[in-house]
Amino acid sequence: MTITRADLKIFKPEVLGSNDDAGGQRTKNVVQSGDLNQLFKAISDMDHATSTVEIVKFYPALDTPGTETLLDGNIFISAPYSDPLVNLVIAESSLLTDAARMPDMVDILESSVRAGQLIRRGMIGLLAGQDSFPRAYLQSMYRYNDKDYWANVRLAQGQIICISVEYAGNENALYPRFEHFCEIKETVTGGQEGQVYFSPPIPYDTPDTSLVINGESGCTKLRYTSENAEIKYHGVTTLTAENTNSLLSVANTTTELLPKVRQIAVSTGNSITVDDSADVASAVILESISRSGNGGATYIYNVPDLMSGAYFDTYGIKTVEAATLYNASATVSITGTTVTTTYNRAIDTDQTVGIRYYSALRYSSYNSASAFPSVKKLVKGTVKATATFSDSNYGSIRLYEYSGGELRESNGRIMATIDYLTGVVNKNADSRGAFTVVYDGLVEDAVIADNSVSFPLSQPAPILDSFYVVVSTAADTLLSASSDSAGVVTGTSITGTIENGLVSLTFSQSVDLTTLRYDISETVTLNPPPELFGLNPLRLKNGGIVDIFTAWTPIVIEHTNVQVVSNPAPAQTYNVRVNARYVDITDSRGASLWTVDNQHYSHNSTTGVVTINSDFTGFVAPFVLTDSIGEEALVTDVQNGKLQLAAELTATYPVGAVVSSAQNLGDLQARVGPVRDMTAWGGDWNTDGAAATASMNVVDYPIEVSNNNAINEDWVLIFTSPTAFRCVGKGVGQIAIGDTLNDFAPVNPLTLQPYFIIRQQAFGAGWQQGEAVRFRSYASSKPAMLLRSVASGHSQITTDRAVLAFRGNES
Template identity: 30%
Template sequence: MNRTDLKIFKSQRIGNELHAGGHRTSNAIVSGKLNDVFSSISDIDHARSSFDLVKLYPALSTDDSSRLQDAHIFLSDQPDDALVNVLLVEAQELKDTDTVAEMLPYLGLDTTKFHGTSFLTAPVNAAAQLLSIESVTRTLTPSIKTVSSKIGLKPASEAFNVYRTKRILSYGNITEVNIDVPDMLLADPHYYAEYQYQRYYGQGTSTGAQLGIFTRHLSQEELTFENGVVSSSINIAVSKGQYFTLFYMSNEDLRFHSFSDSQTISLAANERVLKGSARLKKSSDASVYTDDSQGRFVSAGYVFATIDYESGIITAIDPIDYSGTVTENLGVIIEKGNRTISKKQWQLPSSNFARDSVYIRFETQAGATFSASSDLSGNITGTNCTGTVSETGYVDIEFSQGVKPASISYDFNEVSVITVPAPPGGFDTSTLPNNGTVNIFNEFGQVCVQNRVRTQHQNLTSGQSINVIVDANFVDIVDGQGMSLWSVTDANYSYDKVKGEVKINAGISVFSPPYIITAIQSELVTIGAMNSNELSLLTPLKRAYPMGATVSSVQVLGDFQGQTKDERTLSAWQNNFGEIGAAASSAINTTQYPIELTNIGAIAQRWAIVFTSTTAYNVIGESVGNIYSGDTLNDCAPINSFAGAPYFVLRKQAFGAGLNPGEAFLFETLAASKPTMITRSVSPGHSEIVRDNSTLSFRGNKD
């Protein structure tokens, strides 16, 4: 078994018509050949979008029944054009007979999995078990992405800048929350909470059901504070991977002045009255009035008193009353000194944003202004500042120097994705959940991490040596016609894994320049857990990989080998391929003369050889129908016209005296191939790319 024995065959019809698809043929995909899987992208496609679904057959193509262990496929790179996206579709229900009309509904099933590519947003060392990647989702269908810049925003309004935060990360679905707050401003407690949760919305609309992230606000009345603990029972759970955040006023930043102690407010140096916190009464009025954050107390549309926040002086226009009950708690909250903070958390106003677009500005107590910015992994770095922004927009930063809370501002880019309606006769995307955005990684699924190095060469000559990378798992050279130079005998080139060197051999003379040399280091690992854009691996990596290395989700196809099973005879054929009943009058001797298969000819099928006389019979396949008539004087070898080889061979000696008319011999064949689906979506927009491609890798282990 050689590398060339692993082929990807076309189905009966390649195209986007509803009747395309069907059985495997003997026409193999030619690596590098233009438009061999998908048709070229037309001007209309670029203008209005397009969606293509193609059925392919990865197969072990040998003329024997050797076995390929754990066959698997994955996309190892995407097209260069950002408007084009290619995905593998793994559907349990997919059959050899399926056409595009039957395949399209599989895209909306809960059991269907999608496989694509992402890339590392940070380098990883050997033995690492955590991968930070650009995205865990892809858009299956054509879409339009718009970016809107949000400039000069504040984490909170001036009134809420005095709140500190404590947060809890949900590792499942949290419905009970208890948070210790030892520094709560007990004399006049103020607190509230927010958290995020996921739910589907849009059922029954033209865009279909979509999975959205929503923020819920809990007021002070919906929370409980006892013995230094804020607690809550919530009926809509905090979703996995989301935060429950408590906002509260701290006695380290603020103090409360009660009018029951003194009607005169005394402020120390750099202290000021917190706007919107002063409470008093108007004489002969039982109502409690709070200042309007502009220094005024208003009753029935009239100002009856004013307060100076810097001096604490209250000026009465009409008589005022400082006396109140314990519950009314008349007084003011005072900000202590030149208050600074060392950390800050807040939620961006939108969870649909570019993760590398967050830009933060702040000022220290000394008056120095600094900034920090985020990267694709959500890491925030800058002078005197580090932190993170989660995939859903939760910002958590720390400062190495005290920072004025009111000085913090930020920018970010909000991203909106709109699915383009299908053209007439196209696939109805409203049947897809989450508006066509699909997960391409799954817990306990396999991924292939790849460091690919490609170099272009205008010419190569025999005897030339080129340095690539050491210990590569895969090395190939393609010429200007897209033809691979690999051969079993190394006639065209050879590779030294220790030196990381490619040597050009004499066979190069029959190929055409220019050339592309590709060397890939790769390994397969299993995802143990997923958190936002991070993949936690079950086992450590064997190698180090740079930022930008490709991470591909893998579709495992299983062992590839032509096999038979469930051989039996029936005394009466009732057009039931699954029937197990009374045996026929004679046996078919497959012990001494077993059914012979080749990997190239066998298909996944249940068969019945139904006798019409003691010597004549018909061969009927469950899906291919009546395909052959024969007799016991000759070998039974029905030809698979799609593959150019027999479906199976049953030697004439196995028939013995034959069976009686109406009796049948039943069995099932297993193919050395398995169908898969691949999609290509083209989003509307102008592209300068004339020639583009993506790479489908097919691998396995020789038994």
């Protein structure tokens, strides 16, 4: 039988929607091409206001009554939504089964981040709602030469960890097994004092290290997390340049699974240095960010240059602090590069809020065990020193930094002085004998030119035309300049550029760089809470920012031309491209006029002529004729905005051509796998038993299936007598009882046709009670998942659609 376009269908699952029952087996309900809201519901005003994520399951299938084969069936998004606030991706995972429901699909998506290497077993017992544990538990044990060693563990801000309850045997009612994924709020290293803070809080009580469950203690465990590359995402983008070789330039190669809220934040009074002399050390200067209040009590700052590390952890130095009139009432929390300040009162718009912080763009940490870095100098007030005597009776003492670089004991004795410009320590003689001095500190650039300067912006998403800079000359004349949207800086005696976040300025006369200040606005990204979408961003790779193209994955590139068919009548002709791989006419509702017998139009692929054969009665004008050229290719490498192909494309495609990542479903054909008989079956779907005496004759009487009814399922026939048996599916459960005296054709309730047929002659004789026969049926379809996300905002687009394409080759 010849396979036509009509035989390729996309079927709906048992239940559509977002409830826990959504998903399930393939039905005979076809997704009608051109009809809106067939898989997803319409986007509501509330969806646009709050943002939303929806997941649907569907079944691309070869729907014929026989067992024809569709070679390398594949699906891809051939046209994205026009609305930039709406995004669509295909999620591919081998874990998706026909029986999967919404909780299973959520688990698959959240499997991107998993519990990994064990850090510590026998954690302290935690209470539900607790968000910290003692630093003393941040240690990991290892064994070397039959001896146990404990090493302090360092966790960084924003790092994802897993706190779990694990044990063998039956589940304890008071302490159920669970895995809790959380984010470290402050960089911390294991030690004797202090706490490790994480978010969100623990959801259940956990057992203390000494509590025994099923003969096992130490059931509360701390683990690192690892990323799972098993799940892939397929999306769509466009060419940004005409293809000339095997390297394609595209608009994007990543997308956001979870919509994020973006706001404009103004950063004012930014400085780059406080000293322009190589022979003078400077004291600590904190960078600042300020803004007007908005009537709320909580304010969020994105600070990509915020410093962190062992220096601050060891000496208990805060890397950021509130810097406003109300800072005494403010609490500050840090997650990665996001700083949140919360006040005990609302801050009005006529008042200012802000923070001060150590900037990694200005300072870096230094330890005297390393060579002193060139063109750097120590920062006054940051030196933390320790003196260790050769005579162990005196041990080690803490030294304190005083004016002039003096390093003193707590009693005021000057033990040494430090040269801020070279990092050299000059020791004074001491009656206790020889000693060594080690220290930590912060360093900064030693020299900065006066007639030009380059510095990186601390804002990851700057709005270039908001950049404004001022600086004073040696004669106290104020110079100023601003940037346009292209990053070209012009002004009074100042020229320069902003490229890739780097500001380069040239001054017509010498300036005092200590006076340089700049203002700039940036786009700040906020992550909505996980309960809004039902997906935990801590369980998604990169918080939900995923690749939509992957190396060694096929892509499809297409370009479509569109023309209007006016007043259709028989014998009218239109011309399309002679190399078009797809030609169709659709009405205003998106319904296709294609038929197997060319009732409404016919297409000559050799000449490119489309002939109208009817007046399109029953369809709604206006009518659109589309023709597409395209081809498949293999991606071997993915770069930012670039796709490297295994070979050059055969045709040239213009800017705006659609580039889609394709999910290869493989060959689609209903079939039956190996049939095995066994003396007994104990319910283990992963193991076969010993062969039975009797056996089925599937060589002369093979089990019969059809493309339009077979499902992907493991089956077992369990004999209840020498002639009777019951049939059980791994996913669908028991579906029927049968006997060896008649043909066995259990009906699929979703199609009202048999799942498969076993002819009576295949059974033979000699079966015994308890014996079993196992086999697997394969459908001419595979389940797939779509994710649609709607970002917060409002759009002028009232009717919008994306196009999902399903293709393959005849065998």
